Amino acid sequence: MQNKILRAFLSGLGASLALSIAVAQQASAPEIVVAPAFTAEQLLAPPGENWITNGGSIYNQRYSPLKQINRDNVAGLKALWRTGMGSGTNPGQSGQAQILEYNGTLFVSNGANDVFAIDVETGRILWTYHGNPDPKAGTPIGKSNRGVALGDGLVFVGQLDAKLVALDQRTGKLVWSAQVEPWQNGFSITSAPLYYDGMVVQGLSGGEMGVRGRIKAYDAKTGAPRWTFYTIPGPGEKGHETWPQQGDAWQHGGAGVWQTPSVDPELGLIYFSTGNPGPNLFGAVRPGANLFTVSIVALDAHTGKYRWHFQQIHHDIWDYDSPNPTVLFDTTIKGRKVKALVEVSKTGWAYILDRATGKPLLGIDERAVPQEPGQATAATQPYPRGDAIVPQEIDIVPEGANLLPGTGDIRNHGRIFTPYLTDQIMVKPSTTGGANWPPSSYDPTTHTLYVCATDRISTFKATDPGQPVLNRVYMGGGFGQAEANDRGIFAALDVTTNKLVWRQSWREICYSGSIVTAGGLLFVGRSDGRLTALSSQNGAKLWEFMTDAGVNTTATTFAYQGKQYVVVHAGGGVFANGKRGDGIWMFSLDGKIPSLALGGAPGRAGFGPGGPPTAVALPVTTRPANAEHGGDIYRAACVPCHGATGGGGSGGGASLLKGQSHDAILGTASAGKNNMPAFKSVYSADELNDVTAYIQSMLQQSKQ
Numbered sequence: 001m002q003n004k005i006l007r008a009f010l011s012g013l014g015a016s017l018a019l020s021i022a023v024a025q026q027a028s029a030p031e032i033v034v035a036p037a038f039t040a041e042q043l044l045a046p047p048g049e050n051w052i053t054n055g056g057s058i059y060n061q062r063y064s065p066l067k068q069i070n071r072d073n074v075a076g077l078k079a080l081w082r083t084g085m086g087s088g089t090n091p092g093q094s095g096q097a098q099i100l101e102y103n104g105t106l107f108v109s110n111g112a113n114d115v116f117a118i119d120v121e122t123g124r125i126l127w128t129y130h131g132n133p134d135p136k137a138g139t140p141i142g143k144s145n146r147g148v149a150l151g152d153g154l155v156f157v158g159q160l161d162a163k164l165v166a167l168d169q170r171t172g173k174l175v176w177s178a179q180v181e182p183w184q185n186g187f188s189i190t191s192a193p194l195y196y197d198g199m200v201v202q203g204l205s206g207g208e209m210g211v212r213g214r215i216k217a218y219d220a221k222t223g224a225p226r227w228t229f230y231t232i233p234g235p236g237e238k239g240h241e242t243w244p245q246q247g248d249a250w251q252h253g254g255a256g257v258w259q260t261p262s263v264d265p266e267l268g269l270i271y272f273s274t275g276n277p278g279p280n281l282f283g284a285v286r287p288g289a290n291l292f293t294v295s296i297v298a299l300d301a302h303t304g305k306y307r308w309h310f311q312q313i314h315h316d317i318w319d320y321d322s323p324n325p326t327v328l329f330d331t332t333i334k335g336r337k338v339k340a341l342v343e344v345s346k347t348g349w350a351y352i353l354d355r356a357t358g359k360p361l362l363g364i365d366e367r368a369v370p371q372e373p374g375q376a377t378a379a380t381q382p383y384p385r386g387d388a389i390v391p392q393e394i395d396i397v398p399e400g401a402n403l404l405p406g407t408g409d410i411r412n413h414g415r416i417f418t419p420y421l422t423d424q425i426m427v428k429p430s431t432t433g434g435a436n437w438p439p440s441s442y443d444p445t446t447h448t449l450y451v452c453a454t455d456r457i458s459t460f461k462a463t464d465p466g467q468p469v470l471n472r473v474y475m476g477g478g479f480g481q482a483e484a485n486d487r488g489i490f491a492a493l494d495v496t497t498n499k500l501v502w503r504q505s506w507r508e509i510c511y512s513g514s515i516v517t518a519g520g521l522l523f524v525g526r527s528d529g530r531l532t533a534l535s536s537q538n539g540a541k542l543w544e545f546m547t548d549a550g551v552n553t554t555a556t557t558f559a560y561q562g563k564q565y566v567v568v569h570a571g572g573g574v575f576a577n578g579k580r581g582d583g584i585w586m587f588s589l590d591g592k593i594p595s596l597a598l599g600g601a602p603g604r605a606g607f608g609p610g611g612p613p614t615a616v617a618l619p620v621t622t623r624p625a626n627a628e629h630g631g632d633i634y635r636a637a638c639v640p641c642h643g644a645t646g647g648g649g650s651g652g653g654a655s656l657l658k659g660q661s662h663d664a665i666l667g668t669a670s671a672g673k674n675n676m677p678a679f680k681s682v683y684s685a686d687e688l689n690d691v692t693a694y695i696q697s698m699l700q701q702s703k704q
């Protein structure tokens, strides 16, 4: 019977919402309990009953003291309900939001920038807000939203169109809206806002669009601006000397903020790390260290004034930005009690600092690195002492690499910090990382940090991007993936020594945040649709549950009326190629819905990774191609990986400008190949033919 209900749920995504309501025992609408203006103390407490802020607490530890669900009984965890949101499943959209919970109500956002309040016990949707960002906003990075903030009766969300909105927590009605920056200038928002001290703090993305990065605070009640901190200092400000003094390179210097900051109320400081410089891959136009790009930054929480910074990469040319959230912890290192901070970056290293001063706690050495004058490379780079989470050199040459001496793709063993110019080279880690945005979790009882990371080879090549143009990608080159298999790496790191405790590899990239509980469990998702529980002690898999779409976000756990729950959004996403879905899946020990079948994984069968190259039967078309319509599809589904002009994008897709035949393009678009998703279940043969015609027209233009 249960299976029947489940099959009915999954039979049509559009119908699932109605069905879940039907199954929801026809309860009358429960009252939404209004959240107070949370105090620093409340925001600092580990999330026992409620999960009220994106990081679990404002230390961003994502640690739950709950242990009703534990190593002994997690095998019996089942789904209680699945609710479909009815949006966020387009090919360009990703489901990346961690869900908040307060006294029986969930608050969640999705890639369409829609926000939902959902009843914990029944899965019933209590209200919906439609963000409706302009379809042209936020394109180069895919459409995602990493969650909401809660406080003082309001739900806050940052939209792709760089709007920050406050919704009435009871009704979802708009209370105030602030256009943080014009999206037409290249800005967008993907990270969850921070609610703290009666204000909402929001970082902006746009580091690949030629913007000057910034983070802003607003009055939570009224939406009135409180402070702005520019992540690229202006003339006369500290750090401006690390930019060319002639011209306006700093005005386009990047350093987006992709994450929810952490806060130490006692020190009165707020912490975050920053993204790549602009242009990402062409360093010649910005000689200098380029502060505060790829840096951990501390600000006075009240005023937004600079307090300290630590730059993780000087003058980055590898897109090694730092999207992973900063985590605060108090511990004893070398016999001394310290207030510490850790952030793991795309380099695969953990940067462990004294959070009062910004000074390394375990040693970070400046070492000489290979030089490329054409990129104005930095003489030295910081090497943290301790273990890297991912390989930082290429052990075996991938198929197709050019090995001729002097002109080879692999130089310096493909090691981290190998420079390049106009000849393509290959390097590890990749532009995906190391660690990317999926949040790490930290267990304060064992001082262990859990990190989701990727082992992949990126190719790099620089080209002069010319003058930056408003709202156009400003990359200065292209990057892609080598012909080699990726691995996911999930690692446990002792942050008092910076040594690995354990580490395991996965067949596909790791692209889900984690939470850790006092029950000894780690919950982490998989792109194939599974949510898993691992032993936090040794990584042993104790439970897995197949949902209906990629789990590419972070689960949440909380207790309501004495019962512990786990909830996650199975939405899939662009860069992990997970099958798209709109489902919120709620789990409990008294849940009745069993896992979908493993093995017949929907992620593989439907819209998901294409798998190894195979002979492809070309789809049969019924009408002539319409390149204009193909352009719409291209912008919706292909730009995040292949870039607006086909030369390569953030997702490391191959250049489409190599002059492939019509059939080759159509075949790959239809059946996928390796990390290139298969689109045959998303678009009709005629539509894929349209997009093929569009790619061919781009090729024509690039030749002119």
Ligand code: HEC
Pocket: 481, 483, 574, 575, 576, 577, 633, 634, 637, 638, 639, 640, 641, 642, 651, 652, 653, 654, 655, 656, 658, 660, 664, 665, 666, 668, 669, 673, 674, 675, 676, 677, 679, 691, 692
């Ligand atoms: C998740 C990222 C991603 C998305 C989204 C994506 N691609 Fe790709 N694409 C790739 C990768 C990676 C490759 C390289 C595959 C390989 O050779 O291993 C690729 C290769 C290709 C190729 C072959 C190019 C060559 O010269 O080998 C074509 C054609 C292509 N993609 C078309 C498309 C179209 C059309 C869309 C949108 C409908 C699209 N891609 C969306 C990642 C992506």
